[in-house]
Amino acid sequence: MDSLRRAFMWTGEAKASGADCLIAWDMVTRSKECGGLGIRDLAVQNRCLLMKLVHRLHNPVGSSWAMWAQEHRDVPSMDGDVAGDRWEAIRALLPAYQDVTVVDIRDGRTTSFWRDDWLHTGRLADKFSALYSHSRRPTASVRAVMSDGVRAHLVPRLTRVADEELSALAVALQDVSLS
Template sequence: MCAMLLPLGFVGTYDAQRRAFLWSGEQQTSGASCLVAWDRVCLPKEQGGLGIRDIALQNQCLLLKLVDKLHHPSDSAWATWVRQRINILTLEGDVHGAHWASLRDLLPLYRAITTVTLGDGRSVSFWEDI
């Protein structure tokens, strides 16, 4: 698995190439060629944008999806295997790699946008979970 937050330098370079292609069809373009602000271009069509995906946001959402899989292991053999090797509350354990730091960094956001339904209390962190 190679899942990590994309470096900001990469996102900036990639977005610059996408902007250049969109506005000029070339690999590079000046700001004068851009007809609409990039933030506006990345809005959904229903909100007046062009529906082009924000790569940084897309990357973060896909990583949050992995964190969610870890919290619902019945849906994934990978998540079941990983849960046997880590502490689900901290994502610390017998796993190594830079991608785990990226997933750990997203835990506060994941906790902020999810809720926990109490069952038997074995998988709830009363101090961390909402």
């Protein structure tokens, strides 16, 4: 699609050679404030729109699609019985979404225990990295871990460092209650 846009912009035709292009495409897609022409980069636009779908999955209020998807997918991991390129594209954006959001856990069903920032102190996977490396299911939801207990989601034998981190995590989880 971008090749058609480039060709049309520079020649008005369906095809163009490099000699026809007056400036590099990355300059064309920069905002006018940054010295570009303000033409939208379709790949970036697509990622932004898919990120809105990831957000909708985590905030399904009023969205029949998101409620349906929650029934067929495990939202914290995006695993489930729905497959396809579009789902994989949405799933690929989940880590980026988790990097830029802080979560109000509510019932904890759509919140990743390890990868979401739901204690508002950073992601547990980063804060307790040794313990995270011992996790049986790194994509488990807060609800699953809190109902089963953290120990049930870890391998049977922990390193000394992981055991120390488990004690620190237990203190951090003392006041957590799900709605």
